[in-house]
Amino acid sequence: MEPTHIEHIGIAVESLEQAIPFYEKTFGLKCYSVEEVKDQKVKTAFFKVGQTKIELLESTDPEGPIGKFIEKKGQGVHHIAFAVKDLPVRLEELEQKEVKLIDRTPRKGAEGLNIAFLHPKSTFGVLTELCEEPVK
Amino acid sequence: MEPTHIEHIGIAVESLEQAIPFYEKTFGLKCYSVEEVKDQKVKTAFFKVGQTKIELLESTDPEGPIGKFIEKKGQGVHHIAFAVKDLPVRLEELEQKEVKLIDRTPRKGAEGLNIAFLHPKSTFGVLTELCEEPVK
Numbered sequence: 552m553e554p555t556h557i558e559h560i561g562i563a564v565e566s567l568e569q570a571i572p573f574y575e576k577t578f579g580l581k582c583y584s585v586e587e588v589k590d591q592k593v594k595t596a597f598f599k600v601g602q603t604k605i606e607l608l609e610s611t612d613p614e615g616p617i618g619k620f621i622e623k624k625g626q627g628v629h630h631i632a633f634a635v636k637d638l639p640v641r642l643e644e645l646e647q648k649e650v651k652l653i654d655r656t657p658r659k660g661a662e663g664l665n666i667a668f669l670h671p672k673s674t675f676g677v678l679t680e681l682c683e684e685p686v687k
Numbered sequence: 688m689e690p691t692h693i694e695h696i697g698i699a700v701e702s703l704e705q706a707i708p709f710y711e712k713t714f715g716l717k718c719y720s721v722e723e724v725k726d727q728k729v730k731t732a733f734f735k736v737g738q739t740k741i742e743l744l745e746s747t748d749p750e751g752p753i754g755k756f757i758e759k760k761g762q763g764v765h766h767i768a769f770a771v772k773d774l775p776v777r778l779e780e781l782e783q784k785e786v787k788l789i790d791r792t793p794r795k796g797a798e799g800l801n802i803a804f805l806h807p808k809s810t811f812g813v814l815t816e817l818c819e820e821p822v823k
Contacts, residue, residue, distance in 0.1 A: 552714050556737025577784055671763070675763075677698055
């Protein structure tokens, strides 16, 4: 698969209104984008740290994936995302290796990326996302 | 604070013997180092993905921090580490901003880095480490 870098780290927070100023004032990072991803029932805020983005995720619905995650585990790291090339091919390879996929084909994620999630049961408990920049 | 990049992502696993081949064969990453950090009661394995390392952590003692983490939360992301400059100064600044510190002064971590942990209560549930390369 050979990911090129960590594209982002997704962090579940209860409130972007509280978490964004913390990341800005305490860690000195700049929030460059806030975006709602309706089908995931989240509002996201992005910060850049070197090659990697921090993606803060606030649930817009208690029944959404982030709402349920926080209810069960509390705030914290929700997923990590690897940047890969040829995502559809990578997914086929992973399926052949019997990795359990949440998304068997890429779908649209935040920032217009093509994304797919792998199931944490196959990845030692880490919800893992693969991302690829779409061809422009 | 302005971290330069994500230095590493620490992932708690039950068994390095099982997790290392997975990261190598499935994700195509290369384990370049296995190291025991006795005072943390862990054995670590490192992989590089762009600027960032994946640090797999296996507990050597059920009473150690990783043993307790897995017992409570299961396998998964344990901490994220930012690379910073002038770590002692950064810790003073954070203390002035009333961030709760686990380590008020730097100590030695894996790979010879100077490190300090911030308390997840202050960082929206994310156990956060700061790292600095020692002066050679």
